[in-house]
Amino acid sequence: MPTEISKSTPKIVKRSSTGVMSPLILVLFASAVLLTGVIATAFGHKFGYYRGYQASQNEAKLKGDAQQLTAEDIKKLKLNVESLTKQVNTAKQERDISLNNLGQMRQDIQDLEVKNMQLIQVNDVYAQSLVQQGGLPLQVVGAKMEPLPENAFEYRFDVAMLAKDGLQHRLKPTLTLLDEDSLVEVPLEPSTYDIKGISRIRGRFVMPSGFKPKQAKLNLESNGQKVEQIYNWQLSAPVEKMPMSLSEVPETDQRPVNEGKGNTQASK
Structure with a gap:
């Protein structure tokens, strides 16, 4: 196959x-x-x-x-x-x-303290000599009034006296403002002072509204002696740099016053 x-x-x-x-x-x-x-x-x-x-x-x-x-x-x-x-x-x-x-x-x-002690010694000698001579009669040796704000015035009076006993005595001053028809007695504070040699009367007062004094009369009384001194209130030249209120001039002037034995002046 x-x-x-x-x-x-x-x-x-x-x-x-x-x-x-x-x-x-x-x-x-x-x-x-x-x-x-x-x-x-x-x-x-x-x-x-x-x-x-x-x-x-x-x-x-x-x-x-x-x-x-x-x-x-x-x-x-x-x-x-x-x-x-x-x-x-x-x-x-x-x-x-x-x-x-x-x-x-x-x-x-x-130096000032020494000079002050020397002056005090001299004053004591003079004071003793005056006392031995019968003392120094009460008298004003300085007076001045100065205007202040708010219609106020400051008075300054220097008063001298040596009593025969050589002791310190009480001094009572009285200040009176006189116009033609009326008078105003100025309240003094303090009302009395001690005096043996020089006493400085200082204070302030407010002038009554509408009152325009012609004279100011100061009466002094101490140790049986009385003195009255009258000052003509005369207007002097306006004061320059016047303070605005009394609060700016808190203290009175304690400097001695060498003027105003017969008349005192007050400025506008």
Whole structure:
């Protein structure tokens, strides 16, 4: 039986596209990864360089500012030291001047105290001499009236007396204001004084509204002696720099009066 040899039919085998593309994909992926790494490295290097540059610039700027501030502070400190040194030197000079003035004032006070004691001694000698001669009769040695704010007036009378016994006695003064038809008695405070030598009568009063005195009469009484002194009330020139209120003239003037033995004047 003849053998039949079958003719094989050739088959076309198609290569899978997946097998062909796999190496290419791998190459592309590797290239992409490599490119990404290169880019990342370059960017990182550039970014790091920029940050480092910025940091170095900031540090240099801070160092420069620190050096500049330090120089300004040193300059200010020097100026402050110079100013304080001048103030200290001025204070020392003022202290030395004050100490010198204080020493001079102390010396002046001591000199015045010595002179005052000497005058007291002389007065005592004169007083004893007058007492031995019968004393000094009661008399007014000075009188003055001065206008004050708020229609007030200040009276100042210096009275002298030495009794025959050389003792201190009570003095009672009375002050009366007179116009053409009436009189006003001025209340004196204090109402009595002690006298042995000189007694200073001081005080103030408010003039009654509408009253215009023509005369002021002072009556004195002490140790059995009586004296009456009348003064014409005359208007002198207006007083300059008159205080605005009595509170600006808190105390009466205790200086001796060397005028007004016969007449006293009062200003407008």
